[in-house]
Amino acid sequence: MIRVLLVEDDIGLAGNVLDYLELEDMQCDHASNGVAALQLINQHQYDVLVLDINLPRLDGLSVCERMRNDGNDTPVIMLTARDQLEDKLAGFQKGADDYLVKPFAMAELVARVTALAGRRSAQVNQVAMGNVTLKINGQEAQAGSNDIKLSPITYALLKKLMLAKGEVVSRERLIEAAWKDSVPESNVLKVHMHHLRKALEHANASISVSSKPNSGFYLAQDADHG
Amino acid sequence: MIRVLLVEDDIGLAGNVLDYLELEDMQCDHASNGVAALQLINQHQYDVLVLDINLPRLDGLSVCERMRNDGNDTPVIMLTARDQLEDKLAGFQKGADDYLVKPFAMAELVARVTALAGRRSAQVNQVAMGNVTLKINGQEAQAGSNDIKLSPITYALLKKLMLAKGEVVSRERLIEAAWKDSVPESNVLKVHMHHLRKALEHANASISVSSKPNSGFYLAQDADHG
DNA sequence: ACGAGGGTTAAGGCAGGGTTAACGCAATAT
């Protein structure tokens, strides 16, 4: 069951969309202004948000930006009546994952919602996992209230791993994330992974780095943390 | 650095796209037919594929379907000149993650590529038999909720056997599936078959490996599993 | 009975991953 929140102030359009999505067996909530939307977003767990850009009280772009700053990684589809490309791009930069220009076909909306549901957005400004939170820029991370002591390289590695949300990240990707241009040799990665593990452990993090042979590394919940 | 593979037979359009993506600091490869595309996909690791639907030799939908069957989970953006919604939906079902209708604005393509890069597609395939499911890539399989502990070789063997859906697979085929190029001697296959049997048993699988004398091996439902 | 095909087990070797210590270098402090 896909759960959708529609934020749209045009009552007629909203009604149509709601009817159609429910026909497709999705569970829909509805908000008609930005402030109400944020409340619902914080209280519930949605699979996809459908956000109009022009909204009373707080516009769609701002809603999106705020939830991303709160670390919410629910995928967002933007709706806009203005079909200038500039608006669309602005939407993406505020953290949207997709957009649709009004008027749109209902079937198209359904297709895009289905495509995004189950994914997590990569557009967050802060990532969380277990008791660990990491600011996407700012080079800092915490476990609960403890700061995690990270060097630039270990920070880059942790960031890459957290953005993968527990999925395996290959050595190549990690190296590319930490060293951009120049590629050092020998077993640097192993050593820094070790530093990272120690740093997490030392800060009492509830997650730790695991390795999958011949594939790469991933983050996993620690056994002994409640 | 985002790595993109563009598959497009219209040379003019392809050139434009390549120029534009490179301006955006993306690393681009290009193929102009479906067969060449599959080769590149297997050899390299891309972040996003941009796939035209109408292609010489092998059409885009088939390319997408095949790579998904090989377990490749790279995100795919489909391009199509036909703007009927039906075509788009067909694309999604073959495992695409997004689509774009020609003609499109370059900035829009860039926005969608950026949105998808770094994600993994959720559209990968898996095989099932009895209570056992096996992910076509990822090198992992489960029996019910238990993970089956598999080494690369035993994984390859199980995959081959499961894809045969209970039919007998000859020793030659199995060896070819597990050892690609170099062919070891002695009784390696026997030993790994034994490991595989133990792994299945240990994970409480409802299927097991049987042998047909002078022919090969096949999977069969276990007698004592309901 | 015996030989072939198949199954089982244990031992050796290798590669990949983890750990540790030492060195170099730059930025800061004394």
Next chain:
DNA sequence: ATATTGCGTTAACCCTGCCTTAACCCTCGT
């Protein structure tokens, strides 16, 4: 100018898991 500190790199070493090999066992048909 000289210590000190922090970080990145290198290299050596250990350990574990996997692949291979080889030997042995079982059983069925002739």
